[in-house]
Amino acid sequence: xxxxxxAPTLLAAxxxxxxxxxxxxxxxxARRFRLRIAAHTLGGIARxxxxxxxxxxxxxxxxxxxxPTDSADLPTAVAAARRAMVGRIRxxxxxxxxxxxxxxxxxxxxxxxxALGQPRFSRDLHIEExx
Amino acid sequence: MHPSSTDLLTEFPWLGRLADTLxxxxxxxxxxxxxxxxxxxxxxxxxxxxxxxRYALRSDARSSLPGSLDRAAEAQAIRAAVAADVPTPGxxxxxxxxxREGATATVLEWRDGVxxxxxxxxxxxxxxxxxxxxxxxxAALVRIHSVGPDRALSFRPSTPWSSTGEDAVEPAxxxxxxxxxxxPDPYPSLELALRWLSEHRPAPRPARLVHGDFRMGNFLVGPxxxxxxxxxxxxxxxxxxxxLGWLCVRDWRFGRLPLAAGGLTTRHAFFDAYTAAGGGPVDxxxxxxxxxxxxxxxxxxxxxxxxxxxxxxxxxxxxxxxxRRVSEMAFEALRLIDVGAS
Numbered sequence: 183x184x185x186x187x188x189a190p191t192l193l194a195a196x197x198x199x200x201x202x203x204x205x206x207x208x209x210x211x212a213r214r215f216r217l218r219i220a221a222h223t224l225g226g227i228a229r230x231x232x233x234x235x236x237x238x239x240x241x242x243x244x245x246x247x248x249x250p251t252d253s254a255d256l257p258t259a260v261a262a263a264r265r266a267m268v269g270r271i272r273x274x275x276x277x278x279x280x281x282x283x284x285x286x287x288x289x290x291x292x293x294x295x296x297a298l299g300q301p302r303f304s305r306d307l308h309i310e311e312x313x
Numbered sequence: 314m315h316p317s318s319t320d321l322l323t324e325f326p327w328l329g330r331l332a333d334t335l336x337x338x339x340x341x342x343x344x345x346x347x348x349x350x351x352x353x354x355x356x357x358x359x360x361x362x363x364x365x366x367r368y369a370l371r372s373d374a375r376s377s378l379p380g381s382l383d384r385a386a387e388a389q390a391i392r393a394a395v396a397a398d399v400p401t402p403g404x405x406x407x408x409x410x411x412x413r414e415g416a417t418a419t420v421l422e423w424r425d426g427v428x429x430x431x432x433x434x435x436x437x438x439x440x441x442x443x444x445x446x447x448x449x450x451x452a453a454l455v456r457i458h459s460v461g462p463d464r465a466l467s468f469r470p471s472t473p474w475s476s477t478g479e480d481a482v483e484p485a486x487x488x489x490x491x492x493x494x495x496x497p498d499p500y501p502s503l504e505l506a507l508r509w510l511s512e513h514r515p516a517p518r519p520a521r522l523v524h525g526d527f528r529m530g531n532f533l534v535g536p537x538x539x540x541x542x543x544x545x546x547x548x549x550x551x552x553x554x555x556x557l558g559w560l561c562v563r564d565w566r567f568g569r570l571p572l573a574a575g576g577l578t579t580r581h582a583f584f585d586a587y588t589a590a591g592g593g594p595v596d597x598x599x600x601x602x603x604x605x606x607x608x609x610x611x612x613x614x615x616x617x618x619x620x621x622x623x624x625x626x627x628x629x630x631x632x633x634x635x636x637r638r639v640s641e642m643a644f645e646a647l648r649l650i651d652v653g654a655s
Contacts, residue, residue, distance in 0.1 A: 212347060216630050223634045245501065261498070268499040271508055281505060288502045289647045295640035303641060304570060307652055309563075311571040311579050 193228035197221045226299040237294055244287035327411050331370070334406050334420070336361050347429075352384070352546070353412060356423070369402060372411060372418035375626060378617055379492060380472045380525075381546050384417040385409075390548035391421075393465035393522060399456045401542045426533035426540040430567050433534045434576045445538035447578045450527075450560075451586035453542050458553040458592060460522035468522075468548075475549035479517040485551065485606060486511055492613035496620070502643035503609055509650050510606055515599040520550040527556040528565040529575045557587065557595065558603025562611060563645045580655065601654035605646050612642035 187195070200221035208214050238256040242249045247263035250256060267284075270276050293305035322328055325343050332338045338361040346354040346369070355370040373384050382390070388404045395403045402422040411418040427433055434443070462477040469477075474488035486507070493503055525547030533541040559565075561573045561580055569576030574583035584595035619636025621627045 212345075215347070219631055219634060223637070226637065264499045264501050267501040268504045271501060271504045281508065284501075285505055285647055285650065288505065289644060289651065292502050292640045292644035292647060296638075296644050299637050300641065303644075305644070307648055309570040310573050310655065312655070 190228040190232040193224050193231065197224035197228065200224070229298045229301070234298070237291070237298070240294070241291045244284070244291050330408070330411060331357070331420075332359070334408060335359070335366070335368075338366070357420070367423040368405065369421040369423055370418055371421060372413075373416035375413075375416075377546075378614055378621075379495070380474055380488065380549075382470055382472065382548065384419045386468070386470050387545045387548065388419050389465070389468040390470075390522070390545045391419075393460050393468050394457060394542075394545065394548075396464075397456045397460045397522075399453055399542060400539060401545070424533050424541040426535045428530060428533050428543060430529035430565065430576075433529060433532065434567050434569060438536065439534060442534050442536055442538040443577060446532070446534065447574065447583055448586050448590070449539040450532065450575075450577075451583060451592065452590040453539065454524075454527060454553075454556055454587060455590040455592040457524050457527075457542075457556070458521040462520055462550055465522065468550075470549050472547075472549055475551065477520050477550045479519055481518065481520060481523075481551035481555065482514050485555070486514075489606060489609050489613065492610070492617070496613065496616050498616075500612070500616075500639065500643065502647055503612055503639075506605060506609055506643070506646040506650060510602065510609070513602060515552075515554070515596070515602050518552045518554070521553050523549055523551040523553065523555050525549055525551075525556070525559075527560050528562065529567060529577075530565065552599075552603065553592070554596070554599045555603045555607075557584070557600045558605075559607045561600070561604050562607040562642075564611060564642065598654040601649065605649045608642045608646040608649070612639045612646070615639055615642065 198221075200217060205214060205217055205221070208217055235253050235256060238260050239249050241260055242256075242263055245263040245267045247259060247266070250259050271281065271284075293303070296303040297305065321340065321343060328340050328343065332340050338359050340357060340359040342356075342358040344356040344358075346356055352374050353372045357366075357368045357370050359366055371384060371387075377383075385407060388407055391401060391404050394401050402424050404419050404421060406420040408418045408420070410416065427436070427439065433439055433446075469475075472488075473491065474484050476484045489507055489510075493500065493507065524542065524545065526544055527542070531542065531544040532539055533543055560575050560583070563570070563573075566572060566576035572578055573580040577583075578586075580597070580600070584597065584600070588594055615638050616636045618632045619634070622629060622633040
């Protein structure tokens with residue numbers, strides 16, 4: 183058991199405090215709405231801090247890029263890999279098979295990223311009622 | 314001729330001019346209205362000749378999204394819709410430079426109802442309204458799409474995705490391309506979806522009036538159902554299938570994922586209601602294409618909303634954080650490509 187709480191734990195606690203305690207004291211609908219946004223965003227940042235590095239490594243793998251050994255280099259590496267992949271997608275010579283495989287890989291990445299912000303985000307492929 | 318309260322005049326110095334415009338008016342209350350990220354909206358209460366009135370006032374905000382109309386152009390779209398019997402508040406007055414220089418304001422008729430989508434979809438008191446809404450919305454959409462460029466000659470928006478010609482697809486793709494290119498960060502998933510769209514274009518169709526933001530949140534609803542279609546800031550000439558696809562975009566279902574048409578009913582039940590209302594047959598594959606494009610448009614729009622804050626044009630928390638949701642729309646665009654048209 184660590185003796186001091188880490189950043190994700192603290193942020194998650196602050197998010198719960200805002201959503202549970204402070205929200206009760208605020209009556210103005212517009213301020214309540216913004217308070218909910220603030221609490222929700224903090225919760226997302228807490229999850230991002232906890233597992234965002236893993237997601238960044240997974241995205242680099244999906245984009246076929248090298249994963250840096252130092253976590254501090256991940257944002258730069260991801261930005262560069264995205265830029266390179268956008269160029270590849272826009273290149274007419276990039277074939278349907280490569281694009282199809284990339285689509286499958288990016289579905290996983292975008293789904294995981296969406297779930298960081300919205301834990302209840304459904305990643306099911308078939309979500310609608312049939313005809 | 315004047316607002317009754319000096320306090321009101323101090324807070325809203327433009328009220329004197331508004332009162333003059335409304336005739337022998339005394340304005341008794343000004344209430345900011347929620348919603349409308351690209352406008353400042355107010356409810357205006359007062360009396361004129363001893364008769365109480367209530368209006369909605371809608372003014373250009375300091376900044377807006379790409380493709381958003383200013384109020385003067387929006388008023389032309391509203392007039393075309395009113396002439397086609399679309400249930401929507403009519404334009405009573407237009408005032409240039411009212412809230413600030415360069416910002417046009419429109420005074421609109423007031424309609425009662427609930428617009429907040431979560432309430433419309435979940436409030437037990439609106440259960441009967443939810444039953445009626447699919448048919449009412451389909452009928453409203455058919456009336457909107459009955460308007461062709463020849464019937465609304467004064468509505469010629471300069472927005473890049475508007476096309477009075479036969480091909481609404483190419484301007485929509487070009488506008489989406491521009492939307493992505495003007496963002497500071499690259500988005501491979503959105504790029505991939507855009508490439509798929511450009512390789513699977515639907516057949517051209519004659520241009521019709523398109524609402525451009527026909528979704529939950531822009532429908533005013535009372536106990537008996539639809540009271541008004543709101544918010545014409547993205548109106549343009551284009552394909553009717555665009556409005557159908559936009560209504561089905563996942564984010565407008567507010568948790569009721571199985572019911573694709575705004576969380577109200579299934580895609581095909583809504584398409585059937587549209588056809589029954591006189592809108593002609595619907596091609597599900599064409600709407601599927603526009604729904605994917607709609608997700609791209611909303612993803613780029615969310616990223617642009619964040620840019621409005623990062624560039625200092627706005628200072629709103631909601632706008633700042635909304636760009637963090639791009640992954641949701643990116644996932645949905647790729648999911649739709651993966652599962653195909655149903």
